[in-house]
Each structure stands twice: as C-alpha cells, then as structure tokens.
Amino acid sequence: MVADQESPVCATSCQVLEEHPDAIERARQAMLDHDEVNELASVFKVMGEPTRVRILSALSAGELCVCDLANLLGISQSAVSHQLRVLRSARMVRYRRQGKMVFYHLDDEHVERLMAETQDHIREGRATVRESSTETREVEAMGV
C-alpha cells in the first residue's frame, strides 16, 4: 500500500521535524500494541520451523501416535517429542493417552486454516506478475 506520494521527505525527518507527520501518525495508530505483536510473533515462530510444519500437516488428516510421527517424518522419537512439546505449549495440538501410546491431534482447525491460507498467499505471490517501476524488490533468497 503506497500511501501519499506527495511526501517528499520522511515525515519525522531524521534530523529535522518535518511539517507533515501524517504518515507517522497513521503508522502509529496502525501499529499493533506490545501484546498483539508478541502473540502474533509467537504463533508464527512456532509455525516457522519445517519439522513442526510437517508434524502439523501430518496431523491434519487425523490423530497419530508419537512413534507414527517419528516414522513418517523419518526423525527420532525424541526430536518428535520435543517438538510436540512446543506445539502443545502453543496450544496447537492436544493429546489422548491410550495405554502406553499417546495420540496427538490438532487442537482446532485454526492452524490448518492458517497453513492453507498461507499456501494460497504463496501461490498467489508466485502467480502475480508485477510491473517493474522505480520500485525495487529483492530477488535473492536468504537464510533467515
């Protein structure tokens, strides 16, 4: 969203206080507060790990026990358990004990929806052809 093109200089101006702090004011109001930011970042952070995404996508078809998950993902039971703990803490999965085994399933449909929606966004991004103007966009990949 490119806002006002009529701002010739940055609003607070790094040294001088400019006379049109409109952009700044709008930004200040749009900015999420401390708690909202942290909650959002927490959710995204949990989902920002390939192993956890794989676990979540595996569970999207229904419950699985820990050893099934380990077999499916091809990683150790310990690694799965550790990641399940993270997912549990984030309230993204719940579990059900049955004898020695523990079956995990998604806590609700939110996570699933988020993944699906994000995939859509990725695909849309891919499909969208952008006009090349004076605006610049990064092309390279980067380890985050």
Next chain:
Amino acid sequence: MVADQESPVCATSCQVLEEHPDAIERARQAMLDHDEVNELASVFKVMGEPTRVRILSALSAGELCVCDLANLLGISQSAVSHQLRVLRSARMVRYRRQGKMVFYHLDDEHVERLMAETQDHIREGRATVRESSTETREVEAMGV
C-alpha cells in the same frame, strides 16, 4: 480433528506393523511435500519475530522511511535496516528511493491479511471454551 476413534493401537505400531494403517496412509497423503513445507516455514519464520511484526504493522498504514521506522520502534537504524533486509528477501516489502532516503512499503496485501487472520485466530482461540474430556492440553507458556 480427531479422526477414527476405532484405532486402538498406533497404526504402524512402533514395533509391530498393525493391520490398520489407515491413519498412516491418510497422514502420508495429507503431508505437504518438501518444498511446500519449506516455503510455509520460511514465511512463518520471517513473521515470527516481534521486531519484524512491528515493522510490518507500521508499514500497513503506508510507506515510511528507515529513520521513521527506527524512531517509531525505538530501535537503532542499523537494526531496522537489517530486519528490512530480511523482509526484502522474503518479498514482504519493497522500497522506493527518494534522494538520500528510502521509503519502504508492504509488497502486497498478503502479509497484512495473514497478520489480521492470525489475530482473528488468536482471538477465537481465546474466546472458545473447551469441554474438559480425557483429552489434555498444555496450559503453560514456554519460550519457543
């Protein structure tokens, strides 16, 4: 999504191959492939950092120059630049040069929508009262 309750033992069974690998098979089909997983995780990872979330939410109201962002967030110009680099690499922001200054803005509305949707999910999760059954859910918070 709790699938078939009729599975009395885990499908692959950790030692013995069970006679109902239905859950396993469904999970295998539902699982995202390597690239999808990595793309998803990458997007979430970028958004899983409070500073970056703050930058994105500030830019949701329109473009801002780097020094404005630094002032708004109360962090150093260098930190902002470094994070903008991450956001650029993830194609979440673009920039426009104007003299010495560089104005950043969201690349498209996807990111904004994702944040809004995730906030909704958080709020819904908060509001939902869950019946306490045999199922268990983690309550504590945890550093991820």
Next chain:
DNA sequence: TCTTCATATGAACATATGTTCATATGAAGG
C-alpha cells in the same frame, strides 16, 4: 514387583539469529 515398551525430559552441543558497533555506500549540495 520386574520387565518391556512408548513417551517425556534434561544436558550437551552445534547452529542460527538479532543486536550493536564500526564502517562502507551513495546521493545531494557546496
């Protein structure tokens, strides 16, 4: 109760990451 099996957890380790500090780049003006 002793063993077995599935899972959980703590310690250790290597890697990744966010910030700061110092410095480089690049544009505008004298």
Next chain:
DNA sequence: CCTTCATATGAACATATGTTCATATGAAGA
C-alpha cells in the same frame, strides 16, 4: 572533489533453538 546525511553492511557477540544421547516416567503384562 569534499562534506553531510540516510541507509546498508560486515564483524563480533550474546542468546535462542533444534537435535542427539542418555535417562526418567508410566502403563501393561508376566
């Protein structure tokens, strides 16, 4: 060309995080 100012970037550092290994927990059965 030289200075100034906004931004970018590299190195260094502290912290966070994912995995492995070893071990603890806990349920079922002999």
